[in-house]
Amino acid sequence: MTKSLAKPRNILTDLKERNKESVTLIKQVYNARTRWCKGQREDKTELQYLITRLEENQSVYFTRANSEETTLEDLFFAHPKSIDMLNTFPTVLVMDSTYKTNTYRMPLFQIVGVTSTKLTYSIALAFLSFERENNFIWTLAMFVGLLTSKNNMPKVIVTDRDLALMKVVAKVLPKTDHVFCYFHIRKNVKGAFLLWE
Incomplete structure (x- = not known):
């Protein structure tokens, strides 16, 4: 079962x-x-098993290790159908992290897209060692690599008020409008639905 x-x-x-x-x-x-x-x-570690499953499902994945190449720092992955959806509906994306949802207590960064019929779909996930600019730059660079054309760049990205992520979105996707999620800012801005940067 x-x-x-x-x-x-x-x-x-x-x-x-x-x-x-x-x-x-x-x-x-x-x-x-x-x-x-x-x-x-079997005798695989959790990470080895995850990578095996990603390969079995023909998912696109990228890893980044520390400078000594002994410890995995970041893991980014996306399913091929999600990549197809991204290249069909790249206009509005939502990016956010969840915490303490795994054994290693690594933030899980998720990128979600919105279709023209207002349905959401998962694009990619990334386990990050830290939520720092360096980690977000690498993650968004991997994300941009999934786009089949420079004309397919997202028009709007919705995030929380994570300062590191805000800076990186402005650097990596400078022509994209950045919007803050109402849920994350409602304590500071009453009555607003979205706050434009």
């Missing part, structure tokens, strides 16, 4: 429906899922 992407609570419910006398706890379901996932990886 884990392979079918069933949620742990649904797995537990199914187990209890199949066997009314089952005393299985949710913790046991999580432990069994963890063991199954480790078995899928």
